[in-house]
Amino acid sequence: MQKRLSERGQNIEQKHQDQKRFDLAARAAWLAYALGRTQDEIAAELNVSRQNAQRLIALASAAGLVKFRLDHPLADCIAKAQKLRDKFSLKHVEVVPSAQSDEDNRLSVGIAVASYIETLLSQTEPQILCLGTGRTLRSAVHQMPLMEKPKHKIVSLIGTVGPDGRASPYDVVMRLADRVGAQCYPLPMPVLADGPEERRMLQSQKGLRALHDLAEEARTWIVGVGDLGSQASLHVDGFITDEELAELQAKGAVGEILGWAFDGQGGPVKTSIHDRLIAVGLATPIASHRTIIAASVGAHKIAPLLGALRGGLVNGVLTDERTAQTLIEAP
Structure with a gap:
């Protein structure tokens, strides 16, 4: 004792x-x-x-006690942002300076996402902000200042429970809501159900229908764009098997948003995974009142970003200079 x-x-x-x-x-x-x-x-x-x-x-x-904001606009970044906006007819584009490593660039984009969210939540009118998951968005949450915005709503667009029953480490909704004092609407369900029948049962729940209504009403979605190569996050993090990844690749899928797979032109790729996926759907054309921003960076994200842009799955981009230049030069 x-x-x-x-x-x-x-x-x-x-x-x-x-x-x-x-x-x-x-x-x-x-x-x-x-x-x-x-x-x-x-x-x-x-x-x-x-x-x-x-x-x-x-x-x-x-320790993350210092938050960085740059007030001086960088001419090259602004020029690239305008070229991206014109090329893909986008509503919102922001390009940040590139560093040598993808990890540093992810942090830079995370800082820019945090700045965007802070501006959004500083509005007096109640806002509904819908979020996907991923490493870039998690980085953004770490950069958010402490706020007290109880009239705003933070909504999850995809299940937040991993394959082993634990909360996904890349879910950001609850972390962000805690930092900004907003109302939190998580999706406390598995990313992938065990089968179509369980998915139908889960989707019939009242809470999920209410969450879908909020997502439809929301003006702003911020999502990550996943690649489907050998280091695909869905596979590395244990959500899909080797066989399921091979199925996606065989059917021409190059990327995914909220788990929904698409090809190089942004067309949907139907696989067995979609019969188990618990996530808000992607509809095209995007509703006129909504901005869907893809926050993504790195050479391995070029193909999925191009697919998402060509297919009109997103109408906003937040990325770094190097990624932006490659997107601009792509056919």
Whole structure:
């Protein structure tokens, strides 16, 4: 008993020390980024060494305490965005600067998605924001500031339960709703039902019908675009088998949005997976009041993005310079 009490006391003390360190890191970051202080000035003001000031600023950045916004428009990015808008007759396009790695570019696009969502949720009129899943959208949630927007609604467009019964690690609806204080409408069902009969039973539930109504009413959807190559997320994350991926590829599928597969021209590819999929459907043409933005980046996303754009499955794109240039140059 005494040992457990001692360990508990040590844990409490450690948490207290960590909190003090993060508080100091936040102060250092504020002085550096908001007030433009030098590291020597920060060290003097916080009564720490210059090396400690450097470490505190680095800690604030690594812990995600610093959110980046760029007010100056980049001419090349704006030009590429306009070319994409004209080529595919899009409602919304945003292009961010490219870095060397896809991981860095995903983070950059995530920051831009977060900025877009923040602007949307800052409106006084109640908004319904519908979201897919994926790594880029999860990155966006990490970049969102804490807000309190109880009149807005965040709605999931696809099942949020993985093949092993756990919540999908790439579901973003609940995480985002928590950060912005909005009403949350998750889809607490498997991404793929065991069979067509179970799918019909799940789809008949009242909650799912209400969610579909919200999705129809919503003006803004933000979705990821998945590729169906050897590293397809649906396959890597265990949602579909080797045989099901091979079936998709054999039928000419190049990408998927919300699990719905399509070919290089954006046409639907009918497979057995669709008979089990729990997700809001993709309808073309897109309703006139709605903007569906594809947030995606990387060379492996070019074919699915082109298919989605050619087929009119999305009417908005948020991507990086390199991906945008390839889309512009494609036939």
